[in-house]
Amino acid sequence: MNRRSFLAGSAAALGAVGLAGCATSGGMSLAEAERVYGPLPNERFPIPAVNISKINPKYLRRTVRYDSDEAVGTIIIDPRHYYVYRIEGGGYATRYGANVGRAGFLWSGDAYIGRKAEWPVWTPPKEMILRQPEAAPYAGGMPPGLNNPLGARTLYLYQNGVYTLYTIYSTIMPETIGKGISSGCIGLLTQDMVHLYNQTPVNTKVVVLPA
Template sequence: MTRDRGEAGAPHARDRHTQDPHTQDGPRARGLDRRSFLVGAGAGLGALGLAGCASDGLMLAEATRLYGPMPDEKFPIPAVDISKVDPKYYRRTVQYASQEAPGTIVVDPRNYYVYRIEGDGAATRYGANVGREGFLWNGNAYVGRKSEWATWTPPKEMIRRQPEAAKYARGMPGGLDNPLGARTLHLYQNGAYTLYTIYASSEPDTIGSGITSGCVGLLSQDMIHLYARTPVKTKVVVLPA
């Protein structure tokens, strides 16, 4: 697997990494605008009509169900504004030829998809955003650790660029404003953390786009769906971009 170590690789679009985050109870963090960590995110599509189907066959009602609110979470998650997501990035089961075992995760950064192999030529496909590290890093890894509502600590490089992030130098508690999101899969090789992650994003207009830095993000509802089906030690294949 290869990755660029020049600037510290962040596990999220907002330059988050360097600390091994841990789950932490605490009040919702406020202050920094989540958008301050995003630059050049691709614009989403215009609003979809309230009747009929999405362009590739998924009924709008089904998308609304998949991406509805999750009030029972530790920090209740609001519904996704699906008008900001191209329907081709909605979660669905697709035909996907692979020699990998069921349960394996395949990241396709070139096409902004993450697949979970289901077997018999099928996979669950999720739309994703991909940061700079996601395009530079490829190969085989495994899920070495899983986090729910993890603490995020901004790297020193980010603090130098964005001094307002210094207030979280000792960590931002988990919450809706936390760049790590509701769930994170931390990828390892040979017992070492690679700094590459698959994480939960609450920015629907970034799905299907490249963003400034970070790894691979799924909509929170999709990430929770994948996380629940992914045990530690699961194989992850990151395809070349």
């Protein structure tokens, strides 16, 4: 089954609100990128190194100037520019390149991380199965693994105790970063997602900017 056709099975609905402002400060050398995006052999399902040649360097992880009144640790998603930010304080943020699915352009607003999962099961929504009947065999859930559209880590966004169906997930497909894809929410390279996931406790605030 083509993993691209299932990239980020979670879809979404709701919202309103925004924020702004950033400027880059330096980037990674090739040697740094090969280290940061190298293989993760100790994972439950070993993760291959990222093919750096398949991603625009501007989407590699970096620290940038970012003026915001949000607390340290807050995640800000900018789907229009294919970036995810983690506020670090002192006018700086860690910036990650992202891909954005159709659902990622439809919703904006304030939310929080209501749940986290390592190597989650993916269950395609009924609407997706109607559009793509080839997803029907996974109606009961696709087991974890490299071919699972949610990848190695997923952060689930909630509002008022209710899951919004909006997720930040991981992908091993560098060619999708900085692009719109057919379905799903917000995807980060697995190495970036592991980095963000490890610093993001449940109840972390998330701001999704209008697309």
